[in-house]
Amino acid sequence: MPTVVLLIVFLAAHPFAPGKSMEGTDGPLMSFDDGPHVYWRNDTTAVVFSYNGGRLVQETHTSSDTVWFEGSLDGTEVSFSIPTAAPSRGEFDIGPVPRFLAVSDVHGDFLHFREILIASGVMDESFGWTWGDGHLVVLGDIMDRGPKVTECLWLVYLLAQRAERAGGAVHFVLGNHELMVLRGDLRYVHERYLDGISGVTGMDCDDLFGPDMELGRWIRSRPAVLRMGDVLFVHGGIAPGSGVDKMTLGEMNELVWRGLERTSVCYLLDGVERVFGSLGPLWFRGYHYGMDDQYLQSTPEEVASLLESLDVERIVVGHTEHDSLTALYGGLVLAIDVPVDDIGGQQALLGEDSVFYRVNADGSRVPMP
Numbered sequence: 001m002p003t004v005v006l007l008i009v010f011l012a013a014h015p016f017a018p019g020k021s022m023e024g025t026d027g028p029l030m031s032f033d034d035g036p037h038v039y040w041r042n043d044t045t046a047v048v049f050s051y052n053g054g055r056l057v058q059e060t061h062t063s064s065d066t067v068w069f070e071g072s073l074d075g076t077e078v079s080f081s082i083p084t085a086a087p088s089r090g091e092f093d094i095g096p097v098p099r100f101l102a103v104s105d106v107h108g109d110f111l112h113f114r115e116i117l118i119a120s121g122v123m124d125e126s127f128g129w130t131w132g133d134g135h136l137v138v139l140g141d142i143m144d145r146g147p148k149v150t151e152c153l154w155l156v157y158l159l160a161q162r163a164e165r166a167g168g169a170v171h172f173v174l175g176n177h178e179l180m181v182l183r184g185d186l187r188y189v190h191e192r193y194l195d196g197i198s199g200v201t202g203m204d205c206d207d208l209f210g211p212d213m214e215l216g217r218w219i220r221s222r223p224a225v226l227r228m229g230d231v232l233f234v235h236g237g238i239a240p241g242s243g244v245d246k247m248t249l250g251e252m253n254e255l256v257w258r259g260l261e262r263t264s265v266c267y268l269l270d271g272v273e274r275v276f277g278s279l280g281p282l283w284f285r286g287y288h289y290g291m292d293d294q295y296l297q298s299t300p301e302e303v304a305s306l307l308e309s310l311d312v313e314r315i316v317v318g319h320t321e322h323d324s325l326t327a328l329y330g331g332l333v334l335a336i337d338v339p340v341d342d343i344g345g346q347q348a349l350l351g352e353d354s355v356f357y358r359v360n361a362d363g364s365r366v367p368m369p
Helices: 003-013 110-119 149-166 176-182 191-195 197-201 205-209 214-219 249-259 264-269 300-310
Strands: 034-040 045-052 055-062 066-073 076-083 099-103 135-138 169-172 225-228 231-234 314-317 326-328 333-335 348-352 355-359 365-367
Touching: 034 066, 034 149, 034 197, 034 214, 045 066, 045 197, 055 066, 055 197, 066 149, 076 149, 099 110, 110 149, 135 149, 135 225, 149 169, 149 214, 176 205, 176 214, 191 197, 191 205, 197 205, 205 214, 225 249, 249 264, 300 314
Parallel strands: 099 135, 135 169, 231 314, 314 333
Antiparallel strands: 034 045, 045 055, 066 076, 099 348, 225 231, 326 333, 348 355, 355 365
């Protein structure tokens, strides 16, 4: 049942005023807070709802251009402004930029994500953009595993707005875990979502990020492959000789966007499996190792040829963990997914004046090979 029907049915059966506790109707509720979530009833009307301390709080806003509301982002009060118009598809082929910071595989870990952004100078303690005309790239997998996916998504969303006003930009490149949740695969969803607002209301967890939800329609507009100057950003990688490597960036992204419509007909007849499979940009691990009979590890010659065909100097990837930010193939591939808990914090890749640095959780910079 789609989100709209579930939400209307639930609220009709439980007509709570904003802030009224739901306790006493279904027994004591779990204290997994979540939100805000923004459901678009139509082109001008949004229902903003949160689940806080056992209470489902909702309010309706109507506007012809922008919905404004106050909310909390991990305990900090924030003013949200949400355009009524659906997000336009994100740029995926832009020219050189003065500097960028790239972070991958956040997985709902708001604490360490916030820490690295502050330490790197991207934002301040109040989530204000301090990176000027710099660019932030979040290289997939905000979703799943961790308990604060909603907070991480809203942080990227808000920073994108604030960066644009300052002359910078934020780019969110899709990862395999965004794909999984949007297509209903909830194996790695944290219990906070299954036992919290989803479990209490009966809404499907993936419907909280459905196409009628603000975060859902925003995620569906993000690219899977991004070229910035002479650097390609892709969550998994692009397999040499797979056929995907012969596509343009536009063709790759278009197939991903089409596949997120979740229709099996589209998946089978439009060739979406080429970008959603193990050789596609969201899943490929062949720069790191071979995988059974699915593919061999890419050779240096294959990687060099791939870069030439894509008209880039190097590829930045996440998805596959290394003990620290690692340069592969003599620096042609930069791997930035790290085991955050094991090393005590997130790391980020800084590109500035054609020089690359590993930024540690304390803000210290180490030149990459």
